[in-house]
Amino acid sequence: MAEASGIETIKAVVEAKKSLPGALLPILHDIQDALGHVPSEAVPVIAAALNLSRAEVHGVISYYHHFRQHPAGHHVLRVCRAEACQSLGSEALADHAKATLGCDFHETTADGSFTLEPAYCLGQCACGPAMLIDDSEVHARLTPEKFDAIVAAKRGAE
Ligand code: FES
Known part of the structure; x- marks a missing residue:
């Protein structure tokens, strides 16, 4: 997926899932499914939508090895x-x-x-x-x- 569409994808996923109970993990999964990783620019968007600190969102991304912070290899x-x-x-x-x-x-x-x-x-x-x-x-x-x-x-x- 083109990098330019990344932030739009992130915003769309957050909008679609932010009202779910325990929305953070479903949002992270959907972003990674769509983009192949969870880019750093997702953190402030998610934090604002879920009323969390950036550190809290980053902490969850770091805790679960499933979530990639960088694009995967070929x-x-x-x-x-x-x-x-x-x-x-x-x-x-x-x-x-x-x-x-x-x-x-x-x-x-x-x-x-x-x-x-x-x-x-x-x-x-x-x-x-x-x-x-x-x-x-x-x-x-x-x-x-x-x-x-x-x-x-x-x-x-x-
Ligand atoms: S334990 Fe490796 S395939 Fe089941």
Whole structure:
């Protein structure tokens, strides 16, 4: 979505949801769904509409890792960290992913290609470790080699 329309989108979402009980989280979800992240310019608009301080709104955005404060990379990699995948080596895979990408969970690679996020069960428990790419592509029984091949293929396709 074009950046110029961001503030209009934010205002429209706030207007539509501000009367709901507990409106803050639904507003943040809708803004992130529409824009891919919650831009800093959303904070004063939300604070004014909900009669909160900017610090309170910012505190909630920071508390929930789900909310991105910056645009995501071209691809979002969600590595499952739930129990079944952990027993099948997901922590080692996560360490490999971080080292390979040069970023931690909730961060984006320097070239903007990948954002690394944790997931908590992708419905592939018997064949972990599992990873979801761009909310549409599930990979199971991952190894460091498979991970590297997937990342290389995505980079090559850009
Ligand atoms: S625990 Fe990883 S897919 Fe279920």
